[in-house]
Amino acid sequence: DAGVIQSPRHEVTEMGQEVTLRCKPISGHNSLFWYRQTMMRGLELLIYFNNNVPIDDSGMPEDRFSAKMPNASFSTLKIQPSEPRDSAVYFCASRGAVNTEAFFGQGTRLTVV
Amino acid sequence: GEDVEQSLFLSVREGDSSVINCTYTDSSSTYLYWYKQEPGAGLQLLTYIFSNMDMKQDQRLTVLLNKKDKHLSLRIADTQTGDSAIYFCAERGSNSGYALNFGKGTSLLVTP
Numbered sequence: 419d420a421g422v423i424q425s426p427r428h429e430v431t432e433m434g435q436e437v438t439l440r441c442k443p444i445s446g447h448n449s450l451f452w453y454r455q456t457m458m459r460g461l462e463l464l465i466y467f468n469n470n471v472p473i474d475d476s477g478m479p480e481d482r483f484s485a486k487m488p489n490a491s492f493s494t495l496k497i498q499p500s501e502p503r504d505s506a507v508y509f510c511a512s513r514g515a516v517n518t519e520a521f522f523g524q525g526t527r528l529t530v531v
Numbered sequence: 532g533e534d535v536e537q538s539l540f541l542s543v544r545e546g547d548s549s550v551i552n553c554t555y556t557d558s559s560s561t562y563l564y565w566y567k568q569e570p571g572a573g574l575q576l577l578t579y580i581f582s583n584m585d586m587k588q589d590q591r592l593t594v595l596l597n598k599k600d601k602h603l604s605l606r607i608a609d610t611q612t613g614d615s616a617i618y619f620c621a622e623r624g625s626n627s628g629y630a631l632n633f634g635k636g637t638s639l640l641v642t643p
Contacts, residue, residue, distance in 0.1 A: 422573075451630055460635030461574075461619065474630065509573060511631075520631060522566075522573035 422523035424510050430529045436498040439526045442491055443512030451520065452485055452495050453509040461509070467493065500530045535634035537620050542640045549607040551637045553620030556601060560624035563596060564631065565605045568617045577605070577618075607639075615641045 423442040431437050443450050451466040465475040467487045475485070482501070487493040497504055507527050513520040535555045543549045555563070561582050566574040580587045580594045580603075587594045593606040607614055617636040624632075 453633075461633035463630050463632070466630045511574075519576045519579070522575070524571075524573045 422510055422512050422521050424508075424523035424526050426526060427524060428527045428529075430531065431500055433501055433530055434499045435530075436496065437500045437504075437528060437530075439495040439508050439510075439528070441493045441495070441510030441523060443493070443510070444514075444521055445491065447512035447514045447521075448490070449513040449520075450487060450493050451511040451513075452493070453511065455507040455509060455525070456505075464495070464508075497528075500528075502530045505529050535620055535622055535632055537618075537634040537637045539635065540638050540640070542642065543610050545610060545612055545641055545643050547610055549605075549610045549614070549639055549641075551605045551607075551618050551620075551639065553603040553605075553634055554601055555603065555620070555622045555632075555634075557622055557624045557632070558601070560601075560622040562623045563594075563603050564619075564621040564623070565592075565594065565603075566619040566621060566633075568619065568636065570616075574619060610639075610641050612641045612643065615639055 425440045449468050452464040453461050455461050464477045465485045470487045485495045507525045509522050509525045511520045511522045537553045562579055564579040565577045567577050568574050578589050578592050580596050585596050591608045595604045617638050619636045620634040621631040
């Protein structure tokens with residue numbers, strides 16, 4: 419398996435534009451997590467899905483952020499409109515059974531100018 | 532939410548041992564993890580310990596858990612320059628909904 423695949427690896431966009439980050443979890447994994455990493459706040463859990471259903475989205479910063487998981491092999495994190503303070507590295511991770519390791523993607527580095 | 536605290540920086544000489552410390556507040560934590568992040572890369576699981584254990588050893592890595600004090604440490608023996616990275620402590624418990632709750636990471640610099 420190629421592991422958790424995120425795209426794009428880097429994204430530079432202008433303030434106010436819509437940004438969509440994509441994630442393909444490891445096949446057979448039923449939990450998917452979106453994290454955001456910044457120098458100031460470290461790694462923050464934004465949202466996680468279990469069997470394609472959002473379980474906890476309390477970490478989503480505000481209504482500008484939305485996440486979907488239309489099927490077991492794909493998830494998106496959308497920011498609309500984007501702001502400079504959204505600049506961060508966004509990680510997707512997936513996990514099989516509850517008592518197993520979570521595998522991380524390489525991350526998407528987002529810069530909003 | 533529950534807190535996971537780590538010191539931000541550690542510098543050691545090649546060949547010495549490194550000890551990275553972590554404290555957490557969630558008493559329901561069932562698993563505690565150490566992840567490694569190299570520059571420009573995602574997080575890689577190094578090791579984990581179940582909350583009913585107090586020590587786990589895996590080659591150069593030793594994890595110590597003091598559940599009473601909610602203190603976790605990672606010891607790297609014979610530290611090499613390739614060990615330079617950011618090390619994250621994480622916990623998983625019912626209070627975090629079984630997602631991982633991370634510390635801010637400790638940057639380890641290994642000098643020749």
